[in-house]
Amino acid sequence: AQKITQTQPGMFVQEKEAVTLDCTYDTSDPSYGLFWYKQPSSGEMIFLIYQGSYDQQNATEGRYSLNFQKARKSANLVISASQLGDSAMYFCAMRKSYNTDKLIFGTGTRLQVFP
Amino acid sequence: DTAVSQTPKYLVTQMGNDKSIKCEQNLGHDTMYWYKQDSKKFLKIMFSYNNKELIINETVPNRFSPKSPDKAHLNLHINSLELGDSAVYFCASSQGTSAYEQYFGPGTRLTVT
Numbered sequence: 418a419q420k421i422t423q424t425q426p427g428m429f430v431q432e433k434e435a436v437t438l439d440c441t442y443d444t445s446d447p448s449y450g451l452f453w454y455k456q457p458s459s460g461e462m463i464f465l466i467y468q469g470s471y472d473q474q475n476a477t478e479g480r481y482s483l484n485f486q487k488a489r490k491s492a493n494l495v496i497s498a499s500q501l502g503d504s505a506m507y508f509c510a511m512r513k514s515y516n517t518d519k520l521i522f523g524t525g526t527r528l529q530v531f532p
Numbered sequence: 533d534t535a536v537s538q539t540p541k542y543l544v545t546q547m548g549n550d551k552s553i554k555c556e557q558n559l560g561h562d563t564m565y566w567y568k569q570d571s572k573k574f575l576k577i578m579f580s581y582n583n584k585e586l587i588i589n590e591t592v593p594n595r596f597s598p599k600s601p602d603k604a605h606l607n608l609h610i611n612s613l614e615l616g617d618s619a620v621y622f623c624a625s626s627q628g629t630s631a632y633e634q635y636f637g638p639g640t641r642l643t644v645t
Contacts (some may be wrong), residue, residue, distance in 0.1 A: 506573060522574070
């Protein structure tokens with residue numbers, strides 16, 4: 418069965434520093450997609466970044482990058498130059514590529530950025 | 533313009549009542565979803581519709597009935613509400629099964645008393 422694990426319930430980082438949020442996954446499917454979503458206190462879910470299992474390079478989107486280590490089944494999110502507005506819950510998710518877009522979410526990591 | 537909208541944003545009701553949550557997307561997507569986020573923030577898919585047809589139906593009590601009148605709308609009707617139904621319900625949409633991004637609505641916080 419597919420599973421996503423986020424072992425950090427909470428993380429603190431100082432403004433302008435980089436932070437890594439951990440995510441490991443478990444699947445026997447060769448084709449899958451990995452996602453990160455941000456949920457601020459206002460509640461909406463915001464898509465941040467996507468990594469396909471066959472992508473050769475790590476995904477990057479502005480200050481977000483995904484450290485994809487396929488052999489270790491990890492897909493950590495790296496946020497560079499943290500900003501106060503980055504304080505939020507962050508969810509890692511996985512999708513089977515050959516099936517419909519069913520996303521399986523991790524339990525989330527609460528990131529707090531302090532000045 | 534709001535891409536994925538849900539109404540209402542907040543819903544407080546008593547046990548045993550029947551309620552509906554509406555979702556609309558103006559992105560032209562053909563696939564829509566309902567997710568439930570519990571008090572511990574765990575997010576789990578409930579249903580998925582593609583071109584008005586049900587394609588994912590997770591282990592959800594049959595008190596929950598989704599209805600998709602057209603590709604742009606996916607409503608969720610809940611009968612005989614129970615305390616355990618209290619949660620935030622998110623609607624989302626994507627373009628087809630090859631899409632890698634799902635756009636989420638703002639969520640509906642349901643409180644059953």
